[in-house]
Amino acid sequence: MISNIIFIVKKGIEKYFKEKASLINRRLDGLLPDAGRYPSPLFKAMRYGVMSGGKRIRPITAIAVCGALGGKEKDVIDFASAIEMVHCYSLIHDDLPSMDNDDFRRGKPTCHRIFGEAIAILAGDALLNLAFETVMFSKSPKKEAAMKSLSLNAGLHGMVAGQCADIISENREVSRRELLFIHRNKTAALFSCACELGAIAASAGPRNTRKMKELGYNIGMSFQIADDLLDITGNEKEVGKKLRKDSSAGKNTYPSIFGIKTARRHFLKYSAAAAKIAESLKAKGSILKDITTFLTKRSA
Amino acid sequence: MISNIIFIVKKGIEKYFKEKASLINRRLDGLLPDAGRYPSPLFKAMRYGVMSGGKRIRPITAIAVCGALGGKEKDVIDFASAIEMVHCYSLIHDDLPSMDNDDFRRGKPTCHRIFGEAIAILAGDALLNLAFETVMFSKSPKKEAAMKSLSLNAGLHGMVAGQCADIISENREVSRRELLFIHRNKTAALFSCACELGAIAASAGPRNTRKMKELGYNIGMSFQIADDLLDITGNEKEVGKKLRKDSSAGKNTYPSIFGIKTARRHFLKYSAAAAKIAESLKAKGSILKDITTFLTKRSA
Numbered sequence: 001m002i003s004n005i006i007f008i009v010k011k012g013i014e015k016y017f018k019e020k021a022s023l024i025n026r027r028l029d030g031l032l033p034d035a036g037r038y039p040s041p042l043f044k045a046m047r048y049g050v051m052s053g054g055k056r057i058r059p060i061t062a063i064a065v066c067g068a069l070g071g072k073e074k075d076v077i078d079f080a081s082a083i084e085m086v087h088c089y090s091l092i093h094d095d096l097p098s099m100d101n102d103d104f105r106r107g108k109p110t111c112h113r114i115f116g117e118a119i120a121i122l123a124g125d126a127l128l129n130l131a132f133e134t135v136m137f138s139k140s141p142k143k144e145a146a147m148k149s150l151s152l153n154a155g156l157h158g159m160v161a162g163q164c165a166d167i168i169s170e171n172r173e174v175s176r177r178e179l180l181f182i183h184r185n186k187t188a189a190l191f192s193c194a195c196e197l198g199a200i201a202a203s204a205g206p207r208n209t210r211k212m213k214e215l216g217y218n219i220g221m222s223f224q225i226a227d228d229l230l231d232i233t234g235n236e237k238e239v240g241k242k243l244r245k246d247s248s249a250g251k252n253t254y255p256s257i258f259g260i261k262t263a264r265r266h267f268l269k270y271s272a273a274a275a276k277i278a279e280s281l282k283a284k285g286s287i288l289k290d291i292t293t294f295l296t297k298r299s300a
Numbered sequence: 301m302i303s304n305i306i307f308i309v310k311k312g313i314e315k316y317f318k319e320k321a322s323l324i325n326r327r328l329d330g331l332l333p334d335a336g337r338y339p340s341p342l343f344k345a346m347r348y349g350v351m352s353g354g355k356r357i358r359p360i361t362a363i364a365v366c367g368a369l370g371g372k373e374k375d376v377i378d379f380a381s382a383i384e385m386v387h388c389y390s391l392i393h394d395d396l397p398s399m400d401n402d403d404f405r406r407g408k409p410t411c412h413r414i415f416g417e418a419i420a421i422l423a424g425d426a427l428l429n430l431a432f433e434t435v436m437f438s439k440s441p442k443k444e445a446a447m448k449s450l451s452l453n454a455g456l457h458g459m460v461a462g463q464c465a466d467i468i469s470e471n472r473e474v475s476r477r478e479l480l481f482i483h484r485n486k487t488a489a490l491f492s493c494a495c496e497l498g499a500i501a502a503s504a505g506p507r508n509t510r511k512m513k514e515l516g517y518n519i520g521m522s523f524q525i526a527d528d529l530l531d532i533t534g535n536e537k538e539v540g541k542k543l544r545k546d547s548s549a550g551k552n553t554y555p556s557i558f559g560i561k562t563a564r565r566h567f568l569k570y571s572a573a574a575a576k577i578a579e580s581l582k583a584k585g586s587i588l589k590d591i592t593t594f595l596t597k598r599s600a
Binding site for chain 1 (some may be wrong): 338339341342343346353389393396398399415417419420422423425426428430431432433436437443444447448452453454455456460461463464465467468478479481
């Protein structure tokens with residue numbers, strides 16, 4: 001039953017998410033330049049785009065993967081922060097009038113509504129740049145592998161390609177193949193990257209690194225399908241955000257192309273695949289499986 | 301006398317520029333994805349933004365520096381191409397309606413006029429990303445140092461900060477300090493980076509690398525001041541592009557803030573400093589000094 005986004009939350013998970021989100025927020029705060037520095041609108045806009053809420057799901061996933069593979073938080077925190085910067089830059093650019101034209105995000109005016117379009121574009125550019133800077137200047141001996149993963153997943157082989165495919169698919173019905181391309185690249189690529197960076201930070205071997213990429217991919221796909229399903233079938237009051245947005249914007253969604261029944265079936269398939277991978281790690285005391293359940297079990 | 305942009309061109313220089321530009325164009329062509337690949341508007345726009353002319357001054361400078369320090373072309377070509385990608389992405393974003401609102405560049409419609417704003421923004425994002433990818437996936441043993449230089453000079457510590465300072469200074473008179481900040485960051489940072497990457501590619505020691513950064517900085521400053529002077533005092537027919545654009549757009553320029561006389565003096569100062577550094581290398585048969593003269597001696 002798709003009715004709301006009340007997650008099946010275990011008590012430990014809530015605490016874990018809160019703790020790790022505040023860890024990430026502290027690191028992001030340290031990495032972002034002071035808002036008072038010249039030219040201040042740029043730095044204010046960057047901070048606004050990053051520090052105005054957000055669940056920090058991607059970086060938390062990176063931390064959880066790193067932990068499950070025996071890595072330490074300090075090994076992954078910069079990579080995790082870089083992933084979040086890429087996510088936030090993409091939101092700033094996606095919200096622009098020429099893109100999705102959104103006035104609000106997380107209940108607040110979007111970046112360009114506060115700072116104007118020019119500064120919002122530049123703040124996005126600077127955040128993407130800062131993400132790479134953050135990885136490059138981290139103390140990790142694994143930064144080269146991390147840079148490669150981040151650059152491949154964030155750009156024309158990943159997220160940007162997905163965003164472009166999404167834009168050009170508006171107001172026409174796309175094929176299933178195109179829709180899969182959009183979801184894989186626009187959403188799943190960055191989740192997959194988050195998990196890969198977690199594995200890289202933990203110095204995992206190639207087998208486990210591949211496994212974690214796969215885990216992220218499955219989490220990302222189930223996450224996006226759940227989002228699409230909620231947009232169509234959810235209850236605005238329960239979900240806590242404006243729904244029916246995608247369909248009214250002429251966007252293609254998983255249920256609009258595959259049908260609600262198949263969308264639910266695929267959601268379950270990706271969730272189950274993610275859970276299976278998380279379980280297979282057999283990391284004692286690891287919270288990764290619970291997180292996977294948490295992220296994929298939006299009550300769809 | 302500032303009257304035109306007929307450079308003082310030595311014959312060898314013209315040939316050198318032509319040769320190296322075509323070398324860079326071939327590499328860029330190889331690095332950019334096929335225009336037919338899905339989603340094709342993204343890749344068409346990226347190619348349009350990069351392959352529609354351009355003198356390739358920055359990457360040619362990188363190649364010349366590398367050569368003067370005993371490095372080979374194959375060591376620097378990927379770094380040089382990355383610099384050009386950053387330059388081209390910045391032009392695509394700068395031309396957007398919310399930024400400089402330019403309809404033409406190099407005599408052709410700007411990227412957003414052909415592909416629309418959304419695709420132009422994404423093409424810029426993808427090019428910045430591809431620049432980092434190009435450095436990271438190059439075979440150079442020096443790519444870490446190159447990544448650090450590129451990320452520092454292209455982003456919030458360099459070019460993007462300069463662009464933002466430029467945007468917020470429109471239609472008000474800035475201080476000399478602000479104007480210097482804009483020119484240093486918007487223009488000189490990327491020239492400085494080009495020279496630094498040339499030195500890095502040639503495995504130069506810290507002293508020569510620092511020298512080359514300084515060379516690029518001086519080239520960049522004289523280059524920008526000459527451009528500002530030409531915009532005010534040049535003859536459109538001789539210069540071959542629309543002039544008086546900056547002043548009519550309410551932009552601050554070197555002569556508008558420092559006065560034409562001082563601007564000319566500073567231009568000469570930066571040019572002389574660049575020439576002195578280029579000479580000091582004493583690289584036999586090196587074309588670097590001639591290039592420095594070529595780049596800084598717009599007949600200002």
